[in-house]
Amino acid sequence: MFGAFAVCVARCDRFRPLVTPLQVRQALDGNRSSLRALVDEILPVVRVEVGVALTRRAAVQRRDPRQEIDDFTQEVLVYLLKDQGKLLRTWDPDRGRSLKSFVRLLTRQRVSRILQGFKGNPWSHEPTEPSDFDAGVGKPRTDQARQLESREELRLLLERLRARLNERGLFLFQLIYVEQRPIKEVCQTMGMTRSAVDAWNSRVRKQARELANTPSKR
Amino acid sequence: MSDQSQLPPDDLLGSLGALAREQDAEHPRAWEEVVAGQRSVADVRAERADVDGKNAELYAELFAPVAEDERERLTDLLADALASDTKPESSSKPISLAAEREKRSRRRGWVAGLTTLATAAGLAFWLLPGSPGSSGEGVNLPSYELTVRNRTVEAKRSADTKSQGPNRYHPDSELNWALNPQTTHEYAVKLAVLLTPVGGGEAQLRKLERVQVQQSGAIQVRGSVQELLGLDDGVWDVQLLVGPADLLPQTLEQAQRLVADKPAGIEVVAPYRLEVVAR
Numbered sequence: 001m002f003g004a005f006a007v008c009v010a011r012c013d014r015f016r017p018l019v020t021p022l023q024v025r026q027a028l029d030g031n032r033s034s035l036r037a038l039v040d041e042i043l044p045v046v047r048v049e050v051g052v053a054l055t056r057r058a059a060v061q062r063r064d065p066r067q068e069i070d071d072f073t074q075e076v077l078v079y080l081l082k083d084q085g086k087l088l089r090t091w092d093p094d095r096g097r098s099l100k101s102f103v104r105l106l107t108r109q110r111v112s113r114i115l116q117g118f119k120g121n122p123w124s125h126e127p128t129e130p131s132d133f134d135a136g137v138g139k140p141r142t143d144q145a146r147q148l149e150s151r152e153e154l155r156l157l158l159e160r161l162r163a164r165l166n167e168r169g170l171f172l173f174q175l176i177y178v179e180q181r182p183i184k185e186v187c188q189t190m191g192m193t194r195s196a197v198d199a200w201n202s203r204v205r206k207q208a209r210e211l212a213n214t215p216s217k218r
Numbered sequence: 219m220s221d222q223s224q225l226p227p228d229d230l231l232g233s234l235g236a237l238a239r240e241q242d243a244e245h246p247r248a249w250e251e252v253v254a255g256q257r258s259v260a261d262v263r264a265e266r267a268d269v270d271g272k273n274a275e276l277y278a279e280l281f282a283p284v285a286e287d288e289r290e291r292l293t294d295l296l297a298d299a300l301a302s303d304t305k306p307e308s309s310s311k312p313i314s315l316a317a318e319r320e321k322r323s324r325r326r327g328w329v330a331g332l333t334t335l336a337t338a339a340g341l342a343f344w345l346l347p348g349s350p351g352s353s354g355e356g357v358n359l360p361s362y363e364l365t366v367r368n369r370t371v372e373a374k375r376s377a378d379t380k381s382q383g384p385n386r387y388h389p390d391s392e393l394n395w396a397l398n399p400q401t402t403h404e405y406a407v408k409l410a411v412l413l414t415p416v417g418g419g420e421a422q423l424r425k426l427e428r429v430q431v432q433q434s435g436a437i438q439v440r441g442s443v444q445e446l447l448g449l450d451d452g453v454w455d456v457q458l459l460v461g462p463a464d465l466l467p468q469t470l471e472q473a474q475r476l477v478a479d480k481p482a483g484i485e486v487v488a489p490y491r492l493e494v495v496a497r
Contacts, residue, residue: 177235
């Protein structure tokens with residue numbers, strides 16, 4: 001009986017927060033042993049997330065994930081710690097997400113951005129002209145239809161949407177559309193008002209429609 | 219045409235959410251334990267044979283345990299990255315692609331012999347680091363990137379003259395600056411500008427009310443130097459402060475303090491040096 005519980009403890013990260021928010025802050029503040037513990041905790045998450053994303057893409061782009069997984073993993077780790085670990089410092093287990101789950105989501109978004117050709121800027125090196133901001137909205141539904149004829153197109157659309165969401169949007173999308181949490185709970189978790197969530201929802205709907213109407217670059 | 223293609227937009231997000239749930243369900247978390255060295259490749263491969271299918275062999279290669287020396291190497295690399303992040307010079311110095319372009323241009327001999335005012339072909343690009351810090355007062359802005367799209371005035375006396383000074387403008391030169399957030403955000407932001415004369419003199423604070431702020435947080439600054447910045451002749455450091463209206467500085471002293479402290483909620487863009495010259 002105890003053995004079965006021990007296995008569960010070992011395999012379910014929600015039961016065993018190996019790294020606490022305090023340790024994360026210590027790691028980001030320069031404590032090397034805490035940093036090593038953080039690496040041990042998040043490296044497997046990042047590597048598997050990267051590997052899965054590259055494998056999904058491999059068939060389409062004929063790339064070999066084995067040649068890229070190390071570079072992508074390293075790039076994501078550096079990204080997670082940039083600006084003195086600004087992103088990781090926002091992790092709060094009281095919001096219901098383990099560090100691994102938190103890092104998994106951020107990694108998913110980061111890999112999407114890299115695969116979509118972003119380099120940290122949603123609009124790459126060209127700022128968006130005012131006239132471009134609403135481009136694509138209201139185009140005939142037939143364009144959208146062509147975009148979604150296959151599951152692969154839908155998967156690509158998901159990747160493109162993820163690449164364009166900011167961190168808050170990423171977690172809102174996860175809570176509302178993936179985990180299908182009640183909006184009240186989403187508001188509490190994210191510390192947002194109902195009207196702010198509604199406003200975000202309206203924007204992301206428009207954004208998804210725009211993307212569906214715009215040809216993807218594979 | 220499939221039924222799926224005719225979904226209204228909210229159903230479109232619903233479909234994307236459903237696909238993400240499928241991907242979550244299929245996600246091979248067990249392999250994380252292999253990478254961590256907690257389980258063997260054979261164990262997890264056998265356990266997930268039905269789920270991983272044709273990817274099983276590839277996953278076994280991709281997710282082999284990461285060796286101790288590789289973990290140490292990554293830890294060192296990240297420690298270096300964190301340490302270099304704290305050095306103000308490396309984190310705040312803008313990278314001028316305009317200068318790089320100019321070097322290329324010189325190599326090609328495109329600017330030989332010009333003795334009059336020449337126009338630089340208008341795209342200077344600065345990488346602007348985010349301010350360090352936390353969510354602070356609940357506002358956690360992404361870092362911003364400034365792209366100068368307008369033409370600047372450049373003096374050249376000969377092909378060999380190096381023009382490494384500040385970008386030059388006339389009082390009536392048109393500014394066209396774009397400030398793009400690293401990621402889109404939902405805050406209603408405004409822009410204030412701290413103008414500091416290089417070599418001494420009285421600094422100025424200006425709030426730019428006429429800028430265009432897009433829904434995504436991108437900001438477009440357009441107008442003449444005189445109209446927007448009201449600068450006298452001379453060399454100036456321009457620091458752009460982006461943030462919600464109630465967090466932006468109301469006085470010059472507040473602006474100078476914000477630039478020094480870089481508190482949460484305000485993004486302070488690295489200085490852009492310009493020179494205003496009379497016609």
